Amino acid sequence: MNSPITTHVLDTAQGCPAKNIHAVLEVLSETETWDTVGEGTTDADGRINGLLPADAPLSPGTYCLTFDVTPYFQSQDVDSFYSSIPIVFTINNPDQHYHIPLLLSPFGYSTYRGS
Numbered sequence: 233m234n235s236p237i238t239t240h241v242l243d244t245a246q247g248c249p250a251k252n253i254h255a256v257l258e259v260l261s262e263t264e265t266w267d268t269v270g271e272g273t274t275d276a277d278g279r280i281n282g283l284l285p286a287d288a289p290l291s292p293g294t295y296c297l298t299f300d301v302t303p304y305f306q307s308q309d310v311d312s313f314y315s316s317i318p319i320v321f322t323i324n325n326p327d328q329h330y331h332i333p334l335l336l337s338p339f340g341y342s343t344y345r346g347s
Contacts, residue, residue, distance in 0.1 A: 235284040237330045239297060240346070241274050245337040246308070249278025253304045257283045260294040269295075290326040297321070297332050305338060312338040319343050 237257060241250040257270040270288075272280035283297075284290070298318040305312040319332055331346035 234281045234329070235270070235286055236288065236290045236326075236328075237270070237283050237295070237297070237332065239274075239280050239283065239332045239334065241278045241299065241334045241336055243278075243337070244335050245310075249276065250274060250301075250304055250334075250336055251276050251278055252307070253278075254300045255280060255283070256298050256300075258296045258298070259291070260296070266296060290323060292323055292326055294320065294322050299334060299336075301336065304336075310338050314339075314341065317341055321345075 239255060241253050243250040251274050253274045255272060256268055258266040259269050261267050270283040272283050274280055296318050298316055300316055301312065302315040317334065319334070321330070321332065323330060333343060333346045335342040
């Protein structure tokens, strides 16, 4: 079973999954600080299915999923503009699954709520 929050990173410049990208999932606390609640590294298919355990309770709130992309681009011997990509999103219904894809290139990125 998947985590309640998953991601998939695709390298749109290369036309392939982006493997070995480390990501950290944080939640904004009541004291306005970011608390780490999960992390993982993309697999050969560019996915992280285990950011949180499948049975982890998910709470409504503001979350940030940050991708460390510098090592990925360095491994490709490619110059890039972005070193870290934070995606901040809001969870209103903790009973739903949240899939946060990242479409990546050396000089731009895009994201959306996936299924």
